[in-house]
Structure formats: structure tokens, C-alpha cells
Amino acid sequence: MSSVTILTGRVLSFAATPFDAVPEEAARLDAAVALEGGRIVARGSLADLRAAYPQAERRDHGDKLICAGFIDPHVHYPQTAMIASWGKRLIDWLNSYTFPEEMRFADPAYAARIAALYLDLTTAEGTTTMCSFCTIHPASVEAFFAEAQARGQRVVAGKTCMDRNAPEGLRDTAQSGYDDSKALLEAWHGVGRISYAITPRFSPTSTPEQLEAIGALWAEHPGCLMQTHLSEQTDEIAWVKELFPAARDYLDTYEQFGLLGANGLYGHAIHLEPRERDRLREVGAALVHCPTSNTFIGSGLFDMAGLMAEGQRIGLATDTGGGSSFSMLRTMAAAYEIGQLRGTPLHAAQLLWLATVGSAQALRMDDRIGNIAPGMEADLVVLDLASTPAIAQREAEAEDLWEAIFPTIMMGDDRAVAEVWIGGRRVRGA
Structure with missing residues (x-):
């Protein structure tokens, strides 16, 4: 049986299309996501995931953003x-x-x-x-x-x-x-x-x-x-x-x-x-x-x-x-x-x-990739929203999550990419 890994951080997934809904309300935010056998098996609170998978390895990403690759x-x-x-x-x-x-x-x-x-x-x-x-x-x-x-x-x-x-x-x-x-x-x-x-x-x-x-x-x-x-x-x-x-x-x-x-x-x-x-x-x-x-x-x-x-x-x-x-x-x-x-x-x-x-x-593949939900393939990116001094000083003034993310979109580069997971395997990051 394959082992479970739990990643903690600000886990962002989309529950609606932000072009059809109020953009700020289109996303879901969780504290943890569990991976097993190359797939996402759960998302939710850390307490719930630890209770469900007590033997899981845990990787703590603090306040970094975890989203689909x-x-x-x-x-x-x-x-x-x-x-x-x-x-x-x-x-x-x-x-x-x-x-x-x-x-x-x-x-x-x-x-x-x-x-x-x-x-x-x-x-x-x-x-x-x-x-x-x-x-x-x-x-x-x-x-x-x-x-x-x-x-x-x-x-x-x-x-x-x-x-x-x-x-x-x-x-x-x-x-x-x-x-x-x-x-x-x-x-x-x-x-x-x-x-x-x-x-x-x-x-x-x-x-x-x-x-x-x-x-x-x-x-x-x-x-x-x-x-x-x-x-x-x-x-x-x-x-x-x-x-x-x-x-x-x-x-x-x-x-x-x-x-x-x-x-x-x-x-x-x-x-x-x-x-x-x-x-x-x-x-x-x-x-x-x-x-x-x-x-x-x-x-x-x-x-x-x-x-x-x-x-x-x-x-x-x-x-x-x-x-x-x-x-x-x-x-x-x-x-x-x-x-x-x-x-x-x-x-x-x-x-x-x-x-x-x-x-x-x-690509007609949204049933497999592009979001964080149980059953989806575990392709993930972990983003440091304070990856450079210039971005960090702006992120520190953010009043909500989207205001924290936007400076990384506008000024971020590969330094913002803390980890990358492909098929449930970590391929970038210490």
C-alpha cells in the first residue's frame, strides 16, 4: 500500500468559474491536502486529515500557497x-x-x-x-x-x-x-x-x-x-x-x-x-x-x-x-x-x-488536472508569496488572500516556486 503525504499551507482550489461568479468567491481555501498513489485523496483541515491518515508524512509550508500545477x-x-x-x-x-x-x-x-x-x-x-x-x-x-x-x-x-x-x-x-x-x-x-x-x-x-x-x-x-x-x-x-x-x-x-x-x-x-x-x-x-x-x-x-x-x-x-x-x-x-x-x-x-x-x-482534461480535489492527479505547485524583498514588502500590506497573491503574479519568477509535485512525486524543492 502506498504511503500518504499531507501538505499544509494555504491550499487553494476553485469551486466556481471566477468569470461567472464574483471572483473573490470562486475559490475554496483549505489548510491541508493529502496525496497517495499519485492522486489527491483529501483536502480540508489539518486536524481532519491527520485523524484520517495518522501515519502520513507531513510537509509544512506555513503560509505558502498550494495550488494546482x-x-x-x-x-x-x-x-x-x-x-x-x-x-x-x-x-x-x-x-x-x-x-x-x-x-x-x-x-x-x-x-x-x-x-x-x-x-x-x-x-x-x-x-x-x-x-x-x-x-x-x-x-x-x-x-x-x-x-x-x-x-x-x-x-x-x-x-x-x-x-x-x-x-x-x-x-x-x-x-x-x-x-x-x-x-x-x-x-x-x-x-x-x-x-x-x-x-x-x-x-x-x-x-x-x-x-x-x-x-x-x-x-x-x-x-x-x-x-x-x-x-x-x-x-x-x-x-x-x-x-x-x-x-x-x-x-x-x-x-x-x-x-x-x-x-x-x-x-x-x-x-x-x-x-x-x-x-x-x-x-x-x-x-x-x-x-x-x-x-x-x-x-x-x-x-x-x-x-x-x-x-x-x-x-x-x-x-x-x-x-x-x-x-x-x-x-x-x-x-x-x-x-x-x-x-x-x-x-x-x-x-x-x-x-x-x-x-x-x-485540453479537455479538467476531470484529471488543473484543480485540487479528491481523485484528481497530484500535480501541485507551492508558491512563496514573499519570494523577493520587493514582493515581500507588498505582500505584507495585503488585506486579503487575493491582494497577497497578485504581487507574485505581477513580479514573481522561478524564485517564487518553492516546490513542484508531479504525479504525487516532489520534483522541485528541498
Whole structure:
């Protein structure tokens, strides 16, 4: 029988959606959480948990915050080494930095090294699950999944498919994209904590023939996620119109090939037409907000308030390496700043919900990860809300929990991450 561990601190979970309820009233606060066999078995008062599990090991975190591990639903782990590359718009940025770096993933050893580095960097930031684009090379997927499996980590990823508008050596074909994706899906999907995502990069880098083939693969495996990009920049949208003159809009370049559905994840989604917003909501697709990326390469301001009010399903992501940070804390801060620029600032409860429950919902995994409740997988982060002198002096003046959390969201970094637990195992912290 596995042993029980009790963590004490300020254990925060969400009982409601802070976009639908009063934000301050959406969360539940407990004093302890019990873990056993990789899962959460109880939460509540320390007295109750000690009575229920008298032999449990106890780890006392004082007044630190314990919450679900952060979930990052749109990343490119192969862009780790080129993060924060200077000064380009999307298409030039891809050609100047991204595609040359992704060429290196033809080497399985390089792919393995970057996969390990990426997971080390994100674990240090408190991220316990992510959904990643890989490269066209099957070895890039194998490397990422193998490293995640060795760590017992829940991840989603897929081979990027693109058969045009990319350099020689970084293109597949409609048939090979289908065949490679199918083989990887059949080998890995559902193995341990691993899920496969069918992954056309975006419609400009796939011919209609490839989009049709990838749509057919998704129809064969509708339980899988499908990830791509949508309406990130205005010049990108103009390019899509040139490439698909018969399409009603950008979303239609996916919809007509069977690539619109409830298990679809559409990164960025900044410049949406009314028809696109209506169709995305109707099918229950997920939109993924990538604020540091959107500001870093000048894409635009995501309409969080408007899209949430419509009933869209929304996650929050770093978009490494178009995004300029591996940190979900920094990403929350950027989402707040973009909300301010649109006149709709986000509450700390909304930001933390987006990085946990909201992103788990985007991945259709909120029954397993993203919150602290009995039966959920034990992926947790312990946050020091006074991790630096600057944050500590502000936290000391806080009049409630949310006022104590907000300075860490705005100014925190990996120093705030005191411990990380993945699958009930402590992977960061003394």
C-alpha cells in the first residue's frame, strides 16, 4: 500500500468559474491536502486529515500557497534555444529563427537534449502539463514523449505537419504527414500520462491536400486533440486569403477540411470575424491566449472579456518561443496588462484560474488536472508569496488572500516556486 503525504499551507482550489461568479468567491481555501498513489485523496483541515491518515508524512509550508500545477496549452518545445530572438513579425520570424532551429531536430540526440532542457526549465517555473508542437521529424515527438514518460508527467504533443512554404528539409507531404502522425498516435496516445495531438502548423504551410489528409486522420481518431494556429496577425490573415481565395475566412480553411471541432485548440485567435467567433463557440472549440507572444511579435490584443462573455472556452499559454518567457506567472502578468489595454483588467482569481482550471478545460482534461480535489492527479505547485524583498514588502500590506497573491503574479519568477509535485512525486524543492 502506498504511503500518504499531507501538505499544509494555504491550499487553494476553485469551486466556481471566477468569470461567472464574483471572483473573490470562486475559490475554496483549505489548510491541508493529502496525496497517495499519485492522486489527491483529501483536502480540508489539518486536524481532519491527520485523524484520517495518522501515519502520513507531513510537509509544512506555513503560509505558502498550494495550488494546482500550471498548465500551458500552447507551446513549441523545439523553439527553446531560440526564445527571445529579436525584432521580427510572424512570417519573417519563422523564416529567420524558427525554421532554421527546427531543422536541427532531424538529429534525435539534439531533440532529446532540448526535450530534457525544456521540461527542466518549465518544471522550475511550476508548469506540470503542456501541449506542444514538435517538428516535422517523428524523432522530435519520440524524444519529447520519452522524456515526459520518464518523469511521469502528463503532456500532449504532436508532429507538426507542413508541406509548403517552408525550407527544403522541413517539409513533409500530405501522405507522409498522415502516415507519420498516425504511427505516432497509435504508438503513444494513452500510454501512461501521454496524449497525442494532431498538429497541422497552420493553413499557410499546408496544402489543401494535406489539410484534407489531416482532417481525415482526426475523423478516424476524434478523441484526440487537434492543435493549430488561427488569426494571429493581420498580415498572416491576408496571406491566408491569397492562398485560399474561396474560403469564407481563416477558420474556413480548417472547417472545410474537417479541422474544426470540440477537441480543437486554436492558438492566438486575436483577429476573429463574427462568423468565426460564432462557429468556434457553437462547436465548443478552445481558444488559447498567448499574451507574451502577442506583444513580443506585435500581433495584437486578445479580447478576453468579449470572448468569455460569449461563452468561449479559453486557455492561457506561453507560446514558447514566440512567447518571451517559460513562466506562467509572467504569462498571467502579461494577460493582465493586455486586459488593461483593452479596458478590462483581470482579477487575480481569474488569472490563476486561466493558468490551471481554464487551461485544463481547453485540453479537455479538467476531470484529471488543473484543480485540487479528491481523485484528481497530484500535480501541485507551492508558491512563496514573499519570494523577493520587493514582493515581500507588498505582500505584507495585503488585506486579503487575493491582494497577497497578485504581487507574485505581477513580479514573481522561478524564485517564487518553492516546490513542484508531479504525479504525487516532489520534483522541485528541498
